[in-house]
Amino acid sequence: MSKASNSSGKADHLCVLVHGLWGNPSHLKFVSTSLRERFPEDKLHVLVAKRNAGSFTYDGVDTGGERVAEEVEQKLEELAESGHAIKKISVIGYSLGGLIARYAIGLLFHRGVFERVQPVNFTTFATPHLGVRTPLLGYHSHIWNVLGARTLSMSGRQLFGVDKFRDTGRPLLAVLADPESIFIRGLSQFEHRSLYANVVNDRSVTYYTAGISSTDPFVSPDDIKINYISGYDDVIVDGENPVSQKEPEEPLAFTQRLTSGTRTILGRASIVAILAVFIPIGGTLYLLNSAIQSFRSQQRIRSHEQGRTGIDYARYRIPLMINAVRQEAEDMFENANGAQGQDYLSASSEDVASRADRLDVNSMQEQRDDxxxxxxxxxxxxxxxxxxxxxxxxxxKKHPVYIHKHRHSHAAIVVRIDKKSFDEGRIVIKHWLDNFIL
Known part of the structure; x- marks a missing residue:
């Protein structure tokens, strides 16, 4: 037996990594490599979940969660058979993988896995905890939020909150966050829970949903003073005190205002021109691809539910409540989603007041009041x-992230591709590893 095999057999901690929509294990290569470099093989095993790769992520958070739970249990059994008992487990999810991970840990909790293995770290990077529905009022929601939900098969309906999850009659994400569910019970078992949310340029998962927030302080970052954690190159924002009042600046000269205004107008005109050409062609291809993938996804889901995939997933169909063209498709979705703005509720609305009364006051609200x-x-x-x-x-523990050097912050936050322009993502992963409990 090799030296590496001998040393890895001593590890008592399993760290599970779960990739996102349209993803595959290679998307988390930098994360897994960084883990292995930071923690020796005799301390930590790393499992990069692989059964939801590519278009399999269309099949729904529940189906994906069952696949991951089965993969984790199988890994634990393999390690036990080799004379190696895992005592601790950490779960990390990126993008949609964070929701799949939350579903999986609920299943693991219900099956008693956490009675034998101590849950330690749970972390998400750019995960749409509240779904991807753009906060819009009026007819806009019926254009994007309804159409978008029907282009990603079951996962799309769940992400936009228009599904009826099994016999609950409620959206899956609502069940996933129900205090009486196995999912919240499982999540609460972890010693350390954290999230990283891009504050700008995330076209897939905007700040409010990745950061679990009813407000977005970073809509106009140039108008506020952003407070960073020292030692991380102005990338990791202080989650306890994220923003402050900006010091007054000297007004711009007329020529500067004219130049700035011209850039804005030209920028908007360019976007309109690109969309005018791109939407008819790209939109047609995107919808065609979505139809094909949705059909294939429905076939996989039926096979999954009927046990025809070679694995018995019936054991995961348990009570949910404690009481009772791939890259092109991704680009098209991100461009359409990123083009949406955000609407706000009236501060005088009685409905808002009643909602606010039911929400716990979080640290960001306290800081804003101060x-x-x-x-x-x-x-x-x-x-x-x-x-x-x-x-x-x-x-x-919420960590807003400001990636300045690349406009595709959704990919940069986990260094999805090994390139220089994603270096700020390396800082994000360093911060996470510095706070990882072994």
């Missing part, structure tokens, strides 16, 4: 407000 900075409440659904309250009750 700083006299007020940010409007986003036009979220009641289910989303309830999710915020439930997840904040469980408790997450």
């Amino acid at each position: 700083m006299a900075l007020k940010f409007p409440t986003l036009a979220l659904t009641q289910n989303q407000f309830n999710m915020i309250g439930a997840l904040d009750n469980v408790g997450f």
Whole structure:
């Protein structure tokens, strides 16, 4: 037996990594490599889940969660058979993988795995905890939020909150955050829960949903002073005191204002021109690909439910409540999603007041009160407000992330591709590893 095999057999901690929509294990190569470099093989095993690769992520958070749970249990059995008992487990999810991970740990909790293995770290990077529905009022929601939900098969309906999950009659994400569910119970078992959320340029998962927040203080980052944690090159924002009042600046000269205004107008004109050409062609291809992938996804889901995939997933169909063209498709979705703005609720709305009364006051709100900075409440659904309250009750250490050097921050936050322009993502992973409990 090799030296590496001997040393890895001594590890008592398993760390599970779960990739996101359209993803594959290679997307988390930098994360897994960084883990292995930081922690020796005799201390930590790393499992990069692989059964949801590519278009398999269309099949729904529940189906993906069952695959991951089975993969984890199988790994634990393999390690035990080799005379190696795992005593601790950590689970890390990127993008949609964070939701799949939350579903999987609920199943593991219910099956008694956490009675034998201590849950330690749970972390998500750019995960849409509240879904990907753009906070919009009026007819806009019926254009994007409804159409977008129907282009990603089951995962799309779940992410946009328009599904009816099994016999609950409720959206899956609402069940996933229900305080009486196995999922919240499982999540609460972890010693340390944290999340990393991009504050700008994330076209797939905007700040409010990755950061579990009813407000977005970073809509106009140039208008506020962003407070960073020292030692991380102005990338990791201080989650306890993220923003402050900006010091007054000298007004721009007329020529500077003219230049800035011209750039803005030209930028918007360029976007309109690109969309005018791109949407008819790219949109047609995107919808065609979505139809094909949705059909294939439905076939896989039926095979999965009927046990025709070679693995018996029936054991995961348990009570959910304690009481009772791939890259092109991704680009098209991100461009369409990134083009959406955000609407806000009226501060005088009685509905907002009643929602606010049901929400726990979080640290960001306290900081905003102290700083006299007020940010409007986003036009979220009641289910989303309830999710915020439930997840904040469980408790997450929240780390806003400001990636300045690349406009594809969703990929950069985990260094999805090994390139120089993603270097700020390396800082994010360093911060995470510095706070990883072994």
